[in-house]
Amino acid sequence: MPLFLFLNVGDDLSEYYVCTGCALLCDDIEVETEDNKLTRVHAACLKGVARMKACSDPMECRVDGEKADIDSAIAKAAAILKNAKNPLIFGHGNSSSQAQKVAIGLARKTGAYIDDTSSFCQGPIVEAIVQDEFKTCTLDDIRHKADVIIFWGADPSNSHPRHLSRYSYFPRGKERQRGWEEDRTAISIDVRKSDTASICKDHRFYQIPMGEDAQFMEALLSALSGKVPKTSFDFDKKRILELANVLKKAKFGVICVGLGLVYSLEELEPLFKLMEKLNEVSNFHIMPMVGQYNMRGFNQNLFAETGYINRLKFNAETGETEHGAKYSVVEALRNRSVDAALVIGSDPLSSLPLSVARYLAEIPLITIDPCQSLTATRSTVTIPCALGGVESGGTAVRMDGVEIELKKIVETDNLSDEEILTRITEAI
């Protein structure tokens, strides 16, 4: 089972809140409020501030395009899901763990397909971690111990702005007291010179052709085994040997796996082999660069209930589950095998290819979200909810599997997504 800790952030540091801008869940945020609104946010990055200061365009409660009250919207949503033979419940990454558990119960009750964004991003890595197939660690371990950090297909300077400053490169840790210049080595392996690669400096940046990550892993494996590393793209052998030497000497190494690497690998086997070799000669861990603040929470909650992290369909009568690629959100929409959809805290019409997402606009669609989105504009029912971590509390799971408590900062008239989902479930 994954490492599962519980940090009760609010007990002794009552003035600190948690940022839900990304899956780092930074828990050192101070805020200033006025008239029940956040006027200033301290320590959060620009991405976090944009989320915490609430949306500029809040979503309205609507049924069939007309303004409606919450009760009729919930009744209509319940009717849609009840009448559907194969509904889809999608999103979850921006919901609290409590809301996710209610959504899983709702999917079980309605015999729905249930999936989240991990289905087309970090899913394979998180799945391998929760199944104990990769050696992993916590972000705090990285802060205190990591001396070699590889950002592979990842650019946290843009995706998780505080990753390097809070955990992976710049902070002093218990076993890394001399600072980043002397105590840590940051390496970037990517298809382009990202902002993170520029921080790693040219001699620690390994630019490889698109889609050749597996081959570079093979070459690195050869170098770690004392063989001459060869690549079809003729990468400088000396540089690969030099990289292998740095990795061999690592006391506590981490590979931060970004979407670039996940999308490049057709299967995880090359990464398994590399990790196995690295742990023969050294000590390496995997850290998935999870995007949405509670995507890993959904994966772990679903895994605890069903043994799968995503891509599921429940049988409403037996409660049994079917799992596989054809139950993923992409395939379910592509094959038009769902006849209604409930989207929670996500905007699939913006994030999925139009050829796949277009079908969503053809079926009864329910959106639960604090903010207006493209998906909301095509929805039959829209129900505004409280903003997680700002207007409602709960718990969420950080990218490393550590559970973090979220506290409510300001009041709102909107119900939390957990309350809305509970009421829909009750209405069904």
Next chain:
Amino acid sequence: MAFAVDLLGRKAKVEDCPSLVSEEKYKANYEKLSEMIGPVGDVTETGLIVHEDKCIGCGNCVVACPVNVANDPLGAGSGKAPSSEKVIFKVEDGVVKARNVQECRRFGENKILCVACIDTCPTKAIEFV
């Protein structure tokens, strides 16, 4: 030459040279110089400028700054939100703000050419002039 040095050191302003301001033949030079020196007006005593339009609030400078580490080892130095009033950098509303610049290692008689904040900025939002 002395005036130019004072100008760059922000000990003098362009307007402090009477002939530059009043004589017609220097008008073009005065305008060009004002344009060049203009951005320097916002800099701190150490010559530090934070381009807020470029900053993403990652906090790399906050944590990497040797003065922040020395003055706040358990806060900024450990990657957490600053817990001391003596830090030079602090992130507010997603953008880094410079303060206590007299603490900067580039300041004072024993100044040194520290570039920790510039080197660690992914968006090149910090510069010294």
